[in-house]
Amino acid sequence: MSGILDTVNQRTQLVGQNRLELLTFRLMTKQRYGINVFKVKEVLQCPPLTTVPKLHPLVKGMAHIRGLTFSVIDMSLATGGPPIPDPENRFMIISEFNRTTQGFLVGAVERIVNMHWEKILPPPDGSGKENFLTAVTDIDDELVEILDVEKILNRISPVNEEISEDILSQKTEVTDEETENTEIILIADDSSVARRQVRRTVESLGFEVMQAEDGGDALRQLKGIADNEHIINRLALVISDIEMPEMDGYTLTTEIRKDTRLKDLHVVLHSSLSGVFNEAMVQRVGADSFIPKFDPDELSAAILQVVKARREKNDK
Incomplete structure (x- = not known):
């Protein structure tokens, strides 16, 4: 012992x-x-x-x-x-x-x-x-x-899941109520509570949600989309937990970067492993960023930033 x-x-x-x-x-x-x-x-x-x-x-x-x-x-x-x-x-x-x-x-x-x-x-x-x-x-x-x-x-101790008015006000800078918001965000997490929290945040911002219960499920869904269309046209970003059965978030990110059809996807690692995570690991697996669970404002701000950059790029 x-x-x-x-x-x-x-x-x-x-x-x-x-x-x-x-x-x-x-x-x-x-x-x-x-x-x-x-x-x-x-x-x-x-x-x-x-x-x-x-x-x-x-x-x-x-x-x-x-x-x-x-x-x-x-x-x-x-x-x-x-x-x-x-x-x-x-x-x-x-x-x-x-x-x-x-x-x-x-x-x-x-x-x-x-x-x-x-x-x-x-x-x-x-x-x-x-x-x-x-x-x-x-x-x-x-x-x-x-x-x-x-x-x-x-x-x-239930987590606060409400997005602040300040962050919601920034939503209008990214979305246009007169046009259809076609951005889809894939959430991969084995915890039903965590999936619900992230889904509620994404939907509150006006975006569609796809869900996966582990990294393997997420990778299969991504490859299924890529088999039929250019995935960047369909998916805005992937928000993935790190700890998941079958395939963890580190490996999921690595597999996304290895697939030429998926490699340009924006990947956010979103995990309660905040105490031991470091920037070197983000860079090592090729994730775009890491956000510790769970702060609806921090997650919302990151999503809006990614979508805004995506739309500005598409408008050029």
Whole structure:
């Protein structure tokens, strides 16, 4: 166990070719779960927690670690299980999602497994819309569930999804209400919550949306369009998550740049991996920009800028 705790921070700096490292853990049952090490800042025994009035029922308490105070979420309760008893004898995974830091109280932490994204599969049919899974995989002939942490966090502290009036006022500089807006934007994200947030933003700006649940699905859709028409005439840009089953956003971007029919598409990587992302990786895979999740104004401004440049180029 000490090896896991000592090396998590170092491993978060690793970026592979369509690979990831999963930190596996258990809650209050034999079921195994996994979280991408890129999102893990630290793993430690849960410290004494402070309770404050009117905490959300899924929040066990507040932790104060090295000058940082954050909420600690009971991951068993959050996924519909029994509460985790005796927190101070359990483990806490400190993680960064969507620009915020939080602790996840878990029953036990196991080990780190290096895997290929192709072995990470979407949840099976019939799992229902109310589940908290973004993916599943097999480790040592045992099913491992990868949780939709964004969905859990949105239950506790819903993200503001409204675009400000200031940004909406800029929309008139880009769009013309007297003409039809034909721009289509492809959204690729395995989280249903994230897809809905981005879709609402795009549609609020007056543009059409195509959706994909992972990088492989997105690439198939793009190639399908390119088989029948010049894709730049149809698609304004691609907004892609980084962590996705089958094919991650890094690899999707690389594949887009390798295909002569797709290579000129504008690609925005939009991910909660903000804590470990760097400009060198954007340049390495050929993405045009990176935007950390989720700020509707920041995303809207980026979309409007791309569409405006696209229209100015077409008008020349």
